Structures are given as structure tokens and as C-alpha cells.
Amino acid sequence: MPGSSSPADVLPNIANDLFKQPVAGLQALPPRATHPPRILVLYGSVRERSYSRLASEEAARLLQAMGAETRTFNPSGLPLPDDAPESHPKVQELRQLAEWSEGMVWCSPERHGAMTGIMKSQIDWIPLTSGAVRPTQGKTLAVMQVSGGSQSFNAVNQMRVLGRWMRMLTIPNQSSIAKAFLEFDEAGRMKPSAYYDRVVDVMEELVKFTLLTRDASSWLTDRYSERVESAEALSKRVNQKSI
Ligand SMILES: Cc1cc2nc3c(=O)[nH]c(=O)nc-3n(C[C@H](O)[C@H](O)[C@H](O)COP(=O)(O)O)c2cc1C
Numbered sequence: 001m002p003g004s005s006s007p008a009d010v011l012p013n014i015a016n017d018l019f020k021q022p023v024a025g026l027q028a029l030p031p032r033a034t035h036p037p038r039i040l041v042l043y044g045s046v047r048e049r050s051y052s053r054l055a056s057e058e059a060a061r062l063l064q065a066m067g068a069e070t071r072t073f074n075p076s077g078l079p080l081p082d083d084a085p086e087s088h089p090k091v092q093e094l095r096q097l098a099e100w101s102e103g104m105v106w107c108s109p110e111r112h113g114a115m116t117g118i119m120k121s122q123i124d125w126i127p128l129t130s131g132a133v134r135p136t137q138g139k140t141l142a143v144m145q146v147s148g149g150s151q152s153f154n155a156v157n158q159m160r161v162l163g164r165w166m167r168m169l170t171i172p173n174q175s176s177i178a179k180a181f182l183e184f185d186e187a188g189r190m191k192p193s194a195y196y197d198r199v200v201d202v203m204e205e206l207v208k209f210t211l212l213t214r215d216a217s218s219w220l221t222d223r224y225s226e227r228v229e230s231a232e233a234l235s236k237r238v239n240q241k242s243i
Pocket of ligand 1: 044045053113114146148150152180
């Protein structure tokens with residue numbers, strides 16, 4: 001029955017608490033951090049001349065120009081999910097980068113109308129929960145794809161679903177670079193085009209959303225149902241102790 005087992009204090013008056021009388025358990029939003037937004041860039045190909053990697057490098061350059069700190073994970077050598085222990089150095093590197101980050105860019109090629117297995121494997125190696133740490137929850141996410149054919153959105157749409165699954169705040173804008181082999185010069189830089197301008201738009205939006213949400217991310221992702229669950233678990237433990 002809804003509410004029957006819910007302690008009243010797990011259902012606060014959010015607007016009242018936030019603006020009039022911050023209470024324990026729902027403190028006023030913390031002061032804004034001033035360090036550069038930390039963005040992890042993931043791409044989904046190990047080809048030598050990979051356009052998703054080149055596009056992700058372009059994104060990282062733009063993010064840095066906008067004041068962010070970026071780190072990029074090279075997926076080469078990452079084992080298939082569950083095909084190696086979690087202690088594998090590439091898995092550890094990926095997980096540490098995920099924990100470090102406050103936002104992410106995922107840039108996958110479209111293959112057979114889908115994101116690549118390389119892209120998905122990286123996400124599958126990042127646990128939703130690791131002890132008390134949730135490496136992706138409440139972090140911002142921008143999705144990008146490159147394709148060999150005409151413009152499509154299959155990979156970005158799938159990554160949006162994946163972002164939701166990882167409890168991330170996926171920003172509205174996104175980038176899809178069609179016929180990617182035409183869009184980069186010999187040196188691997190993206191040529192001026194509407195596609196390039198869109199990448200700039202997306203990175204700008206990512207930086208803004210990250211700056212606005214990073215300090216409040218645990219508050220934004222704090223869930224009523226999980227507060228009820230932990231209140232019930234706590235009262236069970238107290239009851240057990242008193243027996
Ligand atoms: C097996 C395979 C399947 C592909 N499927 C698609 C597809 O469904 N749609 C598309 O537009 N391009 C498709 N492509 C082209 C790739 O998206 C394109 O080569 C892209 O640049 C690959 O990314 P990368 O350069 O980062 O490796 C496919 C390529 C391969 C090898």
C-alpha cells in the first residue's frame with residue numbers, strides 16, 4: 001500500500017526545504033565548486049584511422065578550450081566483459097577514470113545500425129554500484145556517433161538508453177557525423193562544416209550542464225524509493241539488535 005511503510009521524513013517538501021528552511025537530510029545545495037569540470041571521453045573503435053576517435057579528440061580539444069579538464073580512455077586491450085578479473089589493469093584504469101569524472105562524452109561508430117561492441121563493453125565494465133560509490137550516477141553525458149553512410153541516429157539513441165540505465169544526466173543536444181570519411185583532413189582534424197559546429201554546440205552544452213549540476217548531483221539523484229528501502233533496512237537491523 002503506497003506510503004504505509006514510508007516514514008514521513010523520506011518525503012520532504014522539496015521546494016520549502018530548498019528555499020525556506022533547509023533541514024537535515026536535505027541540506028541547502030553545496031557551494032559551487034570552482035575546479036575545471038572533469039570530463040571522461042570514451043570512443044568505440046580500435047581502427048588505426050578511427051573517425052570516432054578523431055571526433056572524440058576534437059571534442060576533447062573543444063572542452064579544454066572551454067575550461068574543462070579531459071581524460072580519454074583508449075579501449076585497445078580492454079577484455080570482453082567477464083572475460084578477465086576486475087583487477088585487469090585496463091578495467092581498473094577505466095573504472096578509476098569513471099570515478100574521477102563529473103561528466104562523460106561517448107562517441108561510437110554506427111555498425112550494423114547499432115553502437116559498436118567496443119563502446120558497449122566499456123560501459124558494461126563500469127559498475128552501477130561499487131560499495132558506496134556509484135561511478136556514473138548523476139554525472140552528465142553527451143552522446144556522439146560517426147557513420148559511413150547517410151546521417152542516422154541509431155547509435156546515439158541506444159547510448160541515450162544506456163545513459164539512462166547508468167543513471168546519467170544525458171544532455172539534449174547530440175552529434176551525428178554522416179560519411180565521416182569526408183569530414184577529416186590528412187592530419188586528423190575535422191574540416192569546417194555544420195557537423196563541426198554541432199560538435200561545438202554539444203560540448204558547450206555539456207560544460208554548462210556539468211557546471212550547473214555537479215555540486216547537486218547526489219541531491220538530484222536521491223530517490224524516495226531508495227530512502228524508504230534504507231529506512232526499512234535500518235529499522236530491521238535495529239529490531240534484530242533489540243531481540
Ligand atoms: C561491419 C560494419 C558495419 C557498418 N555498419 C554501418 C551502418 O550500419 N551504418 C553506417 O552508416 N555505417 C556503417 N559502417 C561504417 C562505419 O560506421 C564507418 O566506417 C565508421 O567510420 C567506423 O568508425 P571508426 O572510423 O571510428 O572505426 C559499418 C562498417 C563496418 C565495418
